[in-house]
Amino acid sequence: MSVISVRELNLYYGKQQALHHIHLDVEPHSITALIGPSGCGKSTFLRTLNRMNDYVPHTRITGTVKVFGEDIYGPNVDVERLRKNIGMVFQQPNPFPKSIYDNIAYGPRLHGITDRVTLDEIVENSLRAAALWDEVKDVLKKPAYGLSGGQQQRLCIARALAVQPQILLMDEPTSALDPISTAKIEELLLTLKGTYTIVIVTHNMQQAARISDKTAFFLNGELVEYDATPVIFQHPNDKRTEDYITGRFG
Numbered sequence: 001m002s003v004i005s006v007r008e009l010n011l012y013y014g015k016q017q018a019l020h021h022i023h024l025d026v027e028p029h030s031i032t033a034l035i036g037p038s039g040c041g042k043s044t045f046l047r048t049l050n051r052m053n054d055y056v057p058h059t060r061i062t063g064t065v066k067v068f069g070e071d072i073y074g075p076n077v078d079v080e081r082l083r084k085n086i087g088m089v090f091q092q093p094n095p096f097p098k099s100i101y102d103n104i105a106y107g108p109r110l111h112g113i114t115d116r117v118t119l120d121e122i123v124e125n126s127l128r129a130a131a132l133w134d135e136v137k138d139v140l141k142k143p144a145y146g147l148s149g150g151q152q153q154r155l156c157i158a159r160a161l162a163v164q165p166q167i168l169l170m171d172e173p174t175s176a177l178d179p180i181s182t183a184k185i186e187e188l189l190l191t192l193k194g195t196y197t198i199v200i201v202t203h204n205m206q207q208a209a210r211i212s213d214k215t216a217f218f219l220n221g222e223l224v225e226y227d228a229t230p231v232i233f234q235h236p237n238d239k240r241t242e243d244y245i246t247g248r249f250g
């Protein structure tokens with residue numbers, strides 16, 4: 001079964017249509033890369049998957065987005081539960097102005113976990129899963145702002161993992177990072193896909209080619225082509241995909 005199943009999705013910002021007839025399925029334990037030129041609708045599409053677009057006024061959606069078979073725009077959807085199950089990581093690392101420990105414990109506390117031993121365990125497991133534990137285990141009480149950009153981004157990934165989501169959405173998570181931190185995050189994502197399903201927006205086509213199983217190429221709010229990553233990068237079926245990946249536009 002698909003983890004995410006999108007059918008005939010249209011999204012409008014006021015009168016402007018930003019997504020047109022999107023049809024896409026995401027398989028479990030895979031990395032799906034969303035690529036395309038600036039303004040083509042990648043972030044807009046990503047936000048439809050956990051209803052982050054609810055926060056944008058005058059947004060209207062038609063079509064369906066199913067997550068584990070549930071229509072997430074249906075009438076009785078618990079949006080808080082949905083977002084707990086679908087973690088999100090953004091372009092700029094955005095730790096809270098709190099200690100490393102409290103950043104990770106924040107979500108679990110919000111969901112009612114107060115027991116110290118349980119919280120300690122969640123903090124350690126999340127930091128280990130985000131490949132950050134060894135670097136921070138002796139400074140858990142120090143402010144998260146003291147970490148490097150790359151460490152902060154792994155902290156944000158650990159924070160997302162702490163509430164045990166099944167899906168991770170990432171909006172250009174490495175574009176503010178240096179090549180070494182980027183490589184670490186890419187390696188981490190390849191490990192995480194064993195447990196989670198990942199959808200990532202990236203402007204870095206080498207990154208999409210290196211880490212993703214499937215790639216979706218967007219242009220002007222349309223999903224032009226969606227296929228196995230080697231097909232998209234080596235034998236695309238659409239001339240527009242080929243022009244984009246060979247650098248002829250965008």
Ligand SMILES: Nc1ncnc2c1ncn2[C@@H]1O[C@H](COP(=O)(O)OP(=O)(O)OP(=O)(O)O)[C@@H](O)[C@H]1O
Binds near residue numbers: 037041042044056
């Ligand atoms: N909050 C908003 N209100 C109105 N229009 C918006 C809003 N957010 C995005 N748009 C418009 O929707 C279209 C798609 O934008 P979106 O940010 O999804 O593209 P993108 O492919 O993620 O771009 P980038 O790679 O530059 O982040 C653009 O025309 C943009 O101007």
